[in-house]
Amino acid sequence: MPIQWFPGHMAKARREVEEKLKLVDFVIELVDARAPFSSQNPMLKQVLQNKPKMIVFMKKDLADQRETAKWLHYFQANGTKTLAVHIDDKADIKQVIQQAKNLGEENMEKLKRKGVQPRAARAIIVGVPNVGKSTLINRLANKKIAKTGDRPGVTKQQLWIKVGKDFELLDTPGILWPKFEDEQIGYRLAALGTIKDQLLSLQDIAAFVISYMQKYYPEMLKDRFAIDHDMEDMWEIFEVIGKQRGCLESGGKVNFDKVADIVLRDLRTGRLGRITLESIEA
Numbered sequence: 001m002p003i004q005w006f007p008g009h010m011a012k013a014r015r016e017v018e019e020k021l022k023l024v025d026f027v028i029e030l031v032d033a034r035a036p037f038s039s040q041n042p043m044l045k046q047v048l049q050n051k052p053k054m055i056v057f058m059k060k061d062l063a064d065q066r067e068t069a070k071w072l073h074y075f076q077a078n079g080t081k082t083l084a085v086h087i088d089d090k091a092d093i094k095q096v097i098q099q100a101k102n103l104g105e106e107n108m109e110k111l112k113r114k115g116v117q118p119r120a121a122r123a124i125i126v127g128v129p130n131v132g133k134s135t136l137i138n139r140l141a142n143k144k145i146a147k148t149g150d151r152p153g154v155t156k157q158q159l160w161i162k163v164g165k166d167f168e169l170l171d172t173p174g175i176l177w178p179k180f181e182d183e184q185i186g187y188r189l190a191a192l193g194t195i196k197d198q199l200l201s202l203q204d205i206a207a208f209v210i211s212y213m214q215k216y217y218p219e220m221l222k223d224r225f226a227i228d229h230d231m232e233d234m235w236e237i238f239e240v241i242g243k244q245r246g247c248l249e250s251g252g253k254v255n256f257d258k259v260a261d262i263v264l265r266d267l268r269t270g271r272l273g274r275i276t277l278e279s280i281e282a
Helices: 008-023 042-048 065-077 090-113 133-141 183-192 202-216 218-225 234-244 256-269
Strands: 026-032 053-058 081-084 121-127 159-163 167-171
Touching (some): 008 042, 026 090, 090 121, 090 133, 121 133, 183 256, 202 218, 202 234, 202 256, 218 234, 234 256
Parallel strands (some): 026 053, 026 121, 053 081, 121 167
Antiparallel strands (some): 159 167
16 A cells, blocks of 8 residues: 655655756765665656766665665666765765766866856755755765754755855755655655654554564574564564563553564664665565
């Protein structure tokens, strides 16, 4: 069943992106390294038209390194300039700036041939909510300009930001698309905190994460929660985790919502290990 979510401010954000697109030379799209395909916004393909684009995998430090390498190759093989970053790695940030400069210079050459005076290259930065846009912008500008937060929807308006003399960035609020036709995409994004937790059952999202880990990361699941890969009853799994982590109510009953919250918090913070929730082979 499709998961629908298209708040009014996101429809407005799309209109604003369309209006501002003619002001920029290229696009920087951010995706979550733990779900690179699912965290791309298919609606942006229509909106961005033929603008030059680079893709930045955010939160690579939380993702499975082997899967990240495969996904980078996949995007690059399709002709898109793509790189992965750890937000606290200065070398990664320099790489983003250099790649952006290269894209900007290509367009500047075209403008020079048309007789347009040289200026700083301009880019628009886009991505789904809570992917780390504001944090990256602050690193690129080397100062705190954009608001940051660990929840979707922190950025509420567009903002021009200078990155040295190299280029200017237009920050935008995170944009989701009208609905997720593939329920799996909805669950991946919900697990990573892109979709607000209130929109789907936390227990269902946690069960999705546990089932995925049983298939692809059984050792990590066993190390963290003592759950064997052949344990199929999700009720039993929640009971084991709940008793282990003290999620008990009066009478010794396990609070499944608390269990779900622990599983998702451990995933999002990396305590479960470096996990990617989708594979090219899957």
